[in-house]
Amino acid sequence: MEQEYLFILEALESLGEDEFKRFKFCLSIFGHEYYSHIPQDKIKGSDRISTVQLLREFSGREAMNVTIKILEQSNLRNTAFRLQQKIASEHNQIIIRKIRKDYRQKYMETMIEEYQVIEDKNSRLGESILLNKRYIPPIIIKKHRWQEDDLHQIVAGGNKDLDDLNQRENLECISIGIDKLFEPNEHGLLASTVVLQGPSGIGKTTTLRKIMLDWASGNIYEKFDYIFYLSCKEMKLIQADTSLAELLLSNCKDPKTPVSEILANPENLLFLIDGFDELRFSLDYLNSKLCSDPHEKASISCIFNGLLRRTVLDKSHLLITTWSMAAEKLKRYLVSPCSFEILGFSPKGQEVYFSNFFEDEQQAKQAYTFVQGNKMVYSMCFAPIVCWSVCTVFQQQFESGQSLDENLTTSTSLFVFFVTGMLNHCSCKQTAQKHLQSLSSLAEEGMRKHTIVFEEEQIKKHNLDAENILALFLNKNQCQEGTMSRSTFSFVHFTFQEFFAALFFVLEAKPQSNANLIKLLKDNQEKTDGFLTATVRFLFGLLNGDTVGFIQKNLACKVDFQIKEILMKWVMVSATKNPPLKEQKLLELLHYLFETQDVEFVKAAMERFTEISLSSLPLTVADCLALTFCINYSYKKHTLHLQDCQLGYQQLDVLMLGIANCLYLSLSDNKLEDSSVKLLCEGLKQPDCELQSLTLYKSPLTSDGIKKLMRLEKRIRQSGRRLIIIV
Structure with a gap:
């Protein structure tokens, strides 16, 4: 009026x-x-x-x-x-605005319906899991520099930013909420492109789904008229030319969507682009044509190039998730992005997850207490995928009346328990064996060909015809191309593909499998992208006698023991390489040995190592557990270089368990304060400790701490044992 x-x-x-x-x-x-x-x-x-x-x-x-x-x-x-x-x-404008408002409200209601529920392969038939019940806010921090982190820290069992419990709690205090990702930076500038990076299984996709749900519910990002979710995994399956407008139309699921009017105001749009790393084999930076018109038909590569490089809808906003290993490649496409890192759960978040997962409060408490007592599993539980797998295994054991298994000490044992329980739940032993072989051969082919999406023909080729098994371990996606549609499949999570691929080589020998295994080991050592690291770690974990026995007993599978000889030979060759293995590859190898939990295997492997240098490599508690395990079971006395490894009290507490088997230890340039002096003194006083040299240059020790070490050095030397402490 x-x-x-x-x-x-x-x-x-x-x-x-x-x-x-x-x-x-x-x-x-x-x-x-x-x-x-x-x-x-x-x-x-x-x-x-x-x-x-x-x-x-x-x-x-x-x-x-x-x-x-x-x-x-x-x-x-x-x-x-x-x-x-x-x-x-x-009056016409009022009517149009009302129509737009009504449609926007309808779209938001549709998105609430689609994103409020998540799929849980372990839930009972007909049961739905509400995202708001299962979602735990992860720690998200501003990433001040582009860097490639270890893709598979999740399976290594640690994250340098989360390893120290105190640091994890501190990070929780400065963690950025999902509603603050597009806030002005320290210079007052607003970013239109935000990157959220992190390793596999850390919760990137779930975080985007939560953003979508909260926006549609009117809780966050009211400044955006529309938010669209684009899955790169699904997008790369589209072979025919299409347009961005058509993609959004299919996203809206309503043929009457006023797409042209929506695109007329790109500054009010946010695109959630999930899984840039899925495109890393198909997106060509140099040769791809750049899309400039959202209504123009073009290849998916062209459309994504246009979105990322701002030649189409240049005023729109982008939130892109990617594996850390693909961040460097993504950087080439973007203009002035703001980067954040998702670090998984805080200690409090882990506890809340367990509490939300189990309906029985006593079971939740029992499960969480068990995990807290297992350093390796606990150090892996910052990752949601691990938390979910651990809880699922425990739930199976609670339902069957079993006590929580003490052998659940490695990521491999965790997945063996999980997969075995799920297979036996759905089929008899003979059928489970067949399904296990089929899943393993499919996964191995995918790893060998760098493929994570499979066509229906491949599913049939590997004899995966049981609907219940497909639903349990594989996601089915329907890809629409014009009037035609086709089905594609992917493992429920990439970690399962990695596990099943490793299992392929352990099950009874197959033609060419040994040759493929040798090539896999060679490729993993030569490449730095981390794509095969977890598969190799699972391979070593499957050498464990108890694990093999468990598979044979519960799934009636035959196991190929020749693989152990191949892996031992590979370790021996790696240990004597000239030049020696780089720090990251050496650390990976130590994790492989730890994963076996096979004392004799580790003893034989460690014979080839005398000097171990991991300097300038940030070490987690899990890293220190693996290192200590290998040193403890070595016949040799080792020289250990751990300068500038960001070691704190927690890591040192673990390392002291292996100090007896070291002759020379350098801990210079670490975060070792006076609280660590007590640990060092206790370790040095052990009767079986033969350490002769301890270097602590550039450590933030006070004069009191240094005096304590000097007094101890004097007493030990008076006892007739050689020891030099250099501070």
């Missing part, structure tokens, strides 16, 4: 003085005929603004009609016509 009075004022201001006098004269003479009862003496001395005020006061809702009629009576028909057009246009 207020807008109409402004339109009347604009019309009167467009009149000349004589025209305005004529308008007022006609208003005083004919106004009463049109329900306007303005006193003549008030009209006579009024200017344009006061005339509008009089019309508002005495004509109310009829003010517009009165004005138009009086303009016509005053022979000012052009002005009356223009005023009518303005009113009609405004």
Whole structure:
């Protein structure tokens, strides 16, 4: 209504003085005929603004009609016509805005319906898991520099930013909420492109789903009219040319979607691009054509290039998730991105996850207490995928009346328990064996060919025809191309593909499997992208006698023991490489040995190592557990270089368990404060400790801490044992 009075004022201001006098004269003479009862003496001395005020006061809702009629009576028909057009246009705009608002509300309701529930392969038939019940806010921190982190820290069992419990709690205090990712930076600048990176299984996709749900519920990002979720895994399956507008139309699931009107205001749009790393084998930076028109048909590569490089909808906002290993490649496509790292759960978040997972409060407490007592498993539980797998295994054991298994010490044992339980739950032993072999051969082919999406023909080729097994371990995606559609499949999580691929080589020997295994080991050592690291770690874990026995007993599978000889030979060759293995590859190898939990295997392997250098490599508690395990079971006494490894109290507490088997230990340039002195003194005083040299250059020790070490050094040397402590 207020807008109409402004339109009347604009019309009167467009009149000349004589025209305005004529308008007022006609208003005083004919106004009463049109329900306007303005006193003549008030009209006579009024200017344009006061005339509008009089019309508002005495004509109310009829003010517009009165004005138009009086303009016509005053022979000012052009002005009356223009005023009518303005009113009609405004009314149309109101209707359009209402339609847009109604459609936006409908879209948001559709998104709530789609994103409020998550799929849990372990849930009972017909049961749904609410995202808000299962979702735990992860730790998200600003990433101040682009860097490639270890892709598979999740399976290694640790994250340098989360390893120290105190640091994890501190990070929780500065963690950024999902509603703050597009806030102004320290310079007051708003980023239009945000990257959320992290290793596999850390919760990137779930975080995007939560953002979508919270926006649709009206809780966050009200500044965006629309948010669209684009899965790179699904997008790369589209082979025919399409347009961005058509992609969004299929995303909306409503053929009447006013896509053109939505795209007309790109500054109000946010695209959630999930899994850039899925495109790393198909997106060509140099040769791909750049899309510039959202309605133009083009290849998926061209469309994504256009979105990322801002040649299409350049004012829109992007939130992109990627594995850490693909971050460097992604950087080439983006202009001034703001980067964040998702680090998984805080200690409190882990506990809340267990509490939410189990309906029985006592079971939740028992499961979490068990995990806290297992350093290796606990160090892996910052990752949601591990938390879910651990809880699922425990749930199976609770339901069957079993006690929690003490052998659950490595990522491999965790997945063996999980997969075995799920297979036996759905089929008999003989059928389970067949399904296990089929899943393993499919996974191995995928790892060998760098493929994570499988066509229906491949599923049939590997004899995966049981619907319940497909539903348990594989996601089925329907890919629409024009009037045709086709089904594609992917493992429920990449970690399962890695596990099953490793299992392929352990099950009874197959033609060419040994040759493929040797090539896999060679490729893993030569490449730095981490794509095969977890598969190799699972391979070593499957050498464990208890694990093999468990598979044979519960799934009636035959196992190929020749693999152990191949892996031992590979370790021996790796240990004697010249030049020696780089720090990261050496650490990976130590994790492989730890994963076996096979003392004799580790003893034989460690024979080839005398000097171990991991300097300048941030070490987690899990890393230190693996290192200590290998040193403890070595026949040799080792020289250990751990300078600048970001070691703190927690890591040192673990390392002291292996100090007896070291002759020389360098801990220079670490975060070892006086609280660590007590640990060092206790380790050095062990009767079987033969350490001869301890270096602590550039450690933030106080003079009191240094004095304690010097006094201990003196007492040990007086006892006849050689020891030099350099501070």
